[in-house]
Amino acid sequence: MKKLLTMYWTFFKIGAFTFGGGYAxxxxxxxxxxxxxxxxxxxxxxxxxxxxxxxxGALAVNCSTFIGYKLGGLMGAILALLGVIMPSFFIILVVAALFVEFRNNYIIDLIFKGIGAAVPILILVAITSLFKSVKKTYINYIIIILSIIAIAVFKVSPIWVVICSALYGIIFLRKQVE
Known part of the structure; x- marks a missing residue:
């Protein structure tokens, strides 16, 4: 039970101090x-x-739920999920209650602009970290480049990129796993 409460508190802190969504x-x-x-x-x-x-669903919510389930089964999944969403829930309640009063406040505007400037860097850190774990093969580099081109240039939905990459893996990379 102590590990589950530690996990809840860990995800609560992450949810409380992260702005910019799941990738951040x-x-x-x-x-x-x-x-x-x-x-x-x-x-x-x-x-x-x-x-x-x-x-x-939201990346961080899904991720925390999977990690919670891996560590503590159904109860772990529930506690990790609650841990990551509760801070946002309470923050949104407070912001909604006070928004009308403070929406034109100069200092509040500066605070959100400052936080907004840090979010792209957090996402870049996530991308860099995930890239380090990808096997460095020519085919993986080609898939990365084609995915970037498809999304950035041709405005293909990331969903289609994921589906096509999954199909490629099932069809052509099956022998590498076996």
Missing amino acids: MIPLIEAEVVTRRNWISKEEFVDIIVISQSFP
């Missing part, structure tokens, strides 16, 4: 569950990120 949370989740606490390996974390992106 990835480096913090990795630092806590992989590096600091050694609850899961780097490879397991990458697998959880891939699975979490494949499911509907």
